[in-house]
Amino acid sequence: MAVMGGGLGGLATAALLARGGCAVTLYERSKQLGGRGQTSDVEGFRFNLGAHALYQGGAAMRVLERLEVKPEGGSPGAGSYLLRGGRLQTMPRGLVSIMTTDALGLSGKLELAKLLASLGGVDASTLAHTSMRAWLEQRLSREDARDFLMAFTRVSTYCADMDRLSAEVAVAKLQAMPKVLYLNGGWSTLVSMLESRAREAGARLELSAKVSAVVLTEDGGAIRGVRLGDGTEHAVDAVVATGGPGDVAELVPGDAALARDAARAVPVMAATLDLGLSRLPRPDALFALGSDGPWYASVHSAVAKLAPEGGAMVHVMQYLGGRGPEASEARLEDVMDALQPGWREYVVARRYRPSLRVTNWLPTAETGGLSGRPSVAVPHVRGLYRVGDWVGPEGILADGVFASAEAAAHALLVGQQAAPRRAAGG
Template sequence: MKAPRVAVIGGGLGGLSAAALLARGGCAVTLFERSKHLGGRGQTSDVEGFRFNLGAHALYQGGAGMRVLGELGVKPAGGMPGAGSYLLSGGRLHTMPRGLVSLLTTDALGLPGKLELAKLLAGLGRVDLAPLANITTRDWVEQHLSNADARAFILALVRVMTYCADVDAMSAQSAVAQLQAKPAVLYVDGGWSTLVSELETRARDAGTRLELSARVSAVLLADTGARVRGVRLADGTEHAADAVVVAGGPGDIAALLPADALLAHDAARAVPVMAATLELGLSRLPRPDALFALGTDGPWYASVHSAVAKLAPEGGAMVHVMQYLGGRGPEASEARLEEVMDALQPGWRTSVVARRYRPSLLVSHWLPTAETGGLRGRPSVEVPHVPGLYRVGDWVGPEGLLAEASFASAESVARALVPGQQVASRRAVGR
């Protein structure tokens, strides 16, 4: 039998994973990437020996990312943060509760807040996620916690686990799912470009043809129906395909079929998640024991990624400071991120070797809102009204957030197009 021809549009982590899985399953895969480089938001740049990711990147242990990477034989190296962690409130550092003992001894909360928080955390594992799809995260927190300090702490945890500050819109389903999972994170040696390189190798070894600087301008449909028949590039050339996988945002797929009202509707209702980031390469850490700070009185975060991963020259430090944007939070401010660093690492300015500030960095294409039905309300991998058209990304399918959703949707595409392929079973919210 002739191998199914699959065109994958987009060479980020999701597109490369989908291409590798499909090629391993026997498909004839061609991946088209519009830029000169693969990786998308997974790219890493070297500045004076410091490895700069596009913002703070962390790979969740036990999630779809590690599952799919493991299926492809990719074993990321790195380390898990934990030591030197603090809560930041009023410009002061407080002990970060990491268990019952530290919760009882921290000065970040009073006794009433500690008792309420302990009760909530003890019962989290029994919370049914399905009814939370159409409840906002703030409403859920206010229903279960009356103490202001306890609320502030839980909302801070939600922000760092979801990379989102808009708790007035975010579905409680996605927030509580992350709290239940308590995902340990891995900071990857060399940055996320190492994952991109490994996935490129797996895709090529499986037989994928990679076309760089190849911008797809349209998905082509058969004259006799809506089924896809291929893609057209910006230079006018056409490539036949039995299936097309778009690894991008909702606006990207809508632009490829501009007459499709349903795809345009998805693009219009998508609420992106954004962040402001300050990335710092320091020659030294003024305070080596302070490695992580999480704001409870504002949407702030700072972490010394090089403390556990190879991201800086010997003796240096790679630090990510971030402000989660959206909701009732303040506007992006480089000065405010500098103040977070002042609290975590006093005197850091004299050690700066390289720095980069981004006031508006795309974190995710689709915030799972209560209005759209949470994780289950996100678009499916298959485009139902266009046979042969599939989508992969951080906004697709019922499983995971951020890169986890990209990996999970790539896995789902492989299951749909290569039904006999043995891929580890997935965990989807509500199943």
């Protein structure tokens, strides 16, 4: 079997397959593993590709536990604020604190408290074809109450387009309100642990090895092998392709169904400003969430080992899309001015990215939420599977990656039991 791509999804799939007794080779086109999970060291600060957080209680943690991978880090909580009109406001952390916050008026507080108290009784699956904005407008008449829930929707989904986002996804996240984990050392530590598990199980990992195409049988109905960038071919009868929908479509030129999937995919993007500071001007202000705009700022090093002693690793972000403004580094600096006045004096390292891809497929109301995403198995090509944050009916972001990896490995292992398969490269 061949796994294409050495990001989190590819490594998890390879490890699961190898543990199940399959002969598997992973091909990664670059010189290093990790994909969007890579972390770089800049002056002792651990820079992820934007603000990464691992949601506890979801598919990612379930699969990691299966693989005996135990990520270490911490969960944010103290020093949290809402940001409205450039001013920090008290962040409510429960039904009682909602009534005391200055972030909402009295009518908004009462409406919001009533909705949150009844949220557990909502069947999120019935909202697949309803947009989050439409659902909020049906349930809340006060703008400040809607803004509050939109803010928490953005931070849990990384999506700002409430007109398109399926309420199924957003409401399920609000119901769970999962804790997040910032990882010690950055996400490269997770990549390293998955690499170790894959190698220990017997998977072969080939770096600087680009797969240019999958080779099909004469009738085009099944996998026969993979062709590498140097022209060599390796016989396999199953391929797991990671990456985005466009990457998968390129592997089978002329396949109309894969091309349609790529064309209808709506990526979720963000602008990010990552800062390594020698110290925090205001140590008690660690997190800010925009309630009147798509802003986020968090001092990840407050709970995870990501900075030198006394330093601070801060991620500032603008969720892009929807009715929000265009990306602007100056706007992200304004968010920092509100959270950490005087921060510019302490900058050791910084990195701005105006358009960072967060996920490959926005689960929209138009396409039916999670169930509208492509399946793990490619129905018309036997032996071709896909893994990623855009595949299958479970989870978004990293949870979607790991859920699809688990599903692909399960399907292949069941098939392996039914009919022995050839080793990758055999």
